[in-house]
Amino acid sequence: xxxxxxxxxxxxxxxxxxxxxxxxxxxxxxxxxxxxxxxxxxxxxxxxxxxxxxxxxxxxxxxxxxxxxxxxxxxxxxxxxxxxxxxxxxxxxxxxxxxxxxxxxxxxxxxxxxxxxxxxxxxxxxxxxxxxxxxxxxxxxxxxxxxxxxxxxxxxxxxxxxxxxxxxxxxxxxxxx
Amino acid sequence: xxxxxxxxxxxxxxxxxxxxxxxxxxxxxxxxxxxxxxxxxxxxxxxxxxxxxxxxxxxxxxxxxxxxxxxxxxxxxxxxxxxxxxxxxxxxxxxxxxxxxxxxxxxxxxxxxxxxxxxxxxxxxxxxxxxxxxxxxxxxxxxxxxxxxxxxxxxxxxxxxxxxxxxxxxxxxxxxxxxxxxxxxxxxxxxxxxx
Numbered sequence: 001x002x003x004x005x006x007x008x009x010x011x012x013x014x015x016x017x018x019x020x021x022x023x024x025x026x027x028x029x030x031x032x033x034x035x036x037x038x039x040x041x042x043x044x045x046x047x048x049x050x051x052x053x054x055x056x057x058x059x060x061x062x063x064x065x066x067x068x069x070x071x072x073x074x075x076x077x078x079x080x081x082x083x084x085x086x087x088x089x090x091x092x093x094x095x096x097x098x099x100x101x102x103x104x105x106x107x108x109x110x111x112x113x114x115x116x117x118x119x120x121x122x123x124x125x126x127x128x129x130x131x132x133x134x135x136x137x138x139x140x141x142x143x144x145x146x147x148x149x150x151x152x153x154x155x156x157x158x159x160x161x162x163x164x165x166x167x168x169x170x171x172x173x174x175x176x177x
Numbered sequence: 178x179x180x181x182x183x184x185x186x187x188x189x190x191x192x193x194x195x196x197x198x199x200x201x202x203x204x205x206x207x208x209x210x211x212x213x214x215x216x217x218x219x220x221x222x223x224x225x226x227x228x229x230x231x232x233x234x235x236x237x238x239x240x241x242x243x244x245x246x247x248x249x250x251x252x253x254x255x256x257x258x259x260x261x262x263x264x265x266x267x268x269x270x271x272x273x274x275x276x277x278x279x280x281x282x283x284x285x286x287x288x289x290x291x292x293x294x295x296x297x298x299x300x301x302x303x304x305x306x307x308x309x310x311x312x313x314x315x316x317x318x319x320x321x322x323x324x325x326x327x328x329x330x331x332x333x334x335x336x337x338x339x340x341x342x343x344x345x346x347x348x349x350x351x352x353x354x355x356x357x358x359x360x361x362x363x364x365x366x367x368x369x370x371x372x
Contacts, residue, residue, distance in 0.1 A: 006364055014360075027223055028220070040360065043360065043364050045229075047332040124325070127334060146314060
């Protein structure tokens with residue numbers, strides 16, 4: 001058997017591969033494929049352990065229950081408002097609750113920008129709480145490596161006629177380490 | 178002993194075939210311990226990744242490496258491995274049995290610990306990341322929209338393949354194939370950035 005592709009090793013790691021026995025026989029004979037499979041397994045483990053930036057209602061509940069209000073800063077923000085979230089060694093995780101009029105919204109997209117308009121990230125079809133009219137954005141202490149502490153968040157509703165802006169939020173992070 | 182300082186000891190090359198390593202281990206003597214080290218170095222990563230895949234836990238995979246290597250070395254020393262030309266198959270077979278035993282033992286342990294779990298691992302901030310977080314984030318951001326959605330829905334929103342398929346108007350089979358491709362690309366991006 002020649003070396004299988006990275007896609008095949010992904011399938012093996014996810015338990016979705018055909019011919020698993022043959023793949024494992026090859027793995028035990030090939031140092032190159034062992035290194036490849038190790039790298040893919042590490043990536044999958046990392047993704048499985050990651051906390052999403054935009055939280056589903058379920059994850060938000062789990063976080064709230066696990067940490068409690070004392071160590072989990074939660075900052076509500078209305079459209080057009082500026083707000084600050086402080087994180088440090090004692091408070092490593094926190095989240096923003098963006099209030100928005102999501103009536104009739106089928107799909108929300110969310111764009112993260114610097115205050116001067118440079119795009120940092122874009123999330124399409126994000127989870128949101130329709131009943132409460134909320135989008136929960138999670139922040140962690142190690143996100144300080146990703147960019148400047150100030151961030152403009154634009155949320156828009158994607159509709160048949162095109163995207164409709166429903167809120168801009170000016171978020172400032174204070175990281176103490 | 179003194180001779181070792183005068184004459185360089187023969188080295189055991191990483192390139193020696195499995196059968197030659199097996200022969201040296203079986204024969205014993207000065208070369209045996211170096212052959213054992215070389216064999217462990219060769220097979221430990223393979224057993225470990227097999228363990229991670231089937232046992233889904235780093236400590237369990239580390240245990241598997243120990244158990245399998247001890248069993249294989251004992252068998253080689255005793256000369257009880259018949260076909261040393263196909264040592265990889267012997268190690269894999271040993272690995273399968275040992276992993277099966279471990280899975281049964283862990284199932285019993287889990288039954289004992291059921292209900293004692295305090296906190297789901299995924300709500301804890303990562304203490305030490307195995308992959309540079311910034312690099313992974315950069316690679317995720319470079320994915321096309323649909324690929325990014327598949328990754329997000331799978332790993333961050335805990336959606337089933339069927340749910341993702343319905344949401345993206347694809348078949349479940351398509352989602353699986355696309356997920357294999359996107360993760361392979363992501364892996365190459367992360368590794369490429371590392372190189």
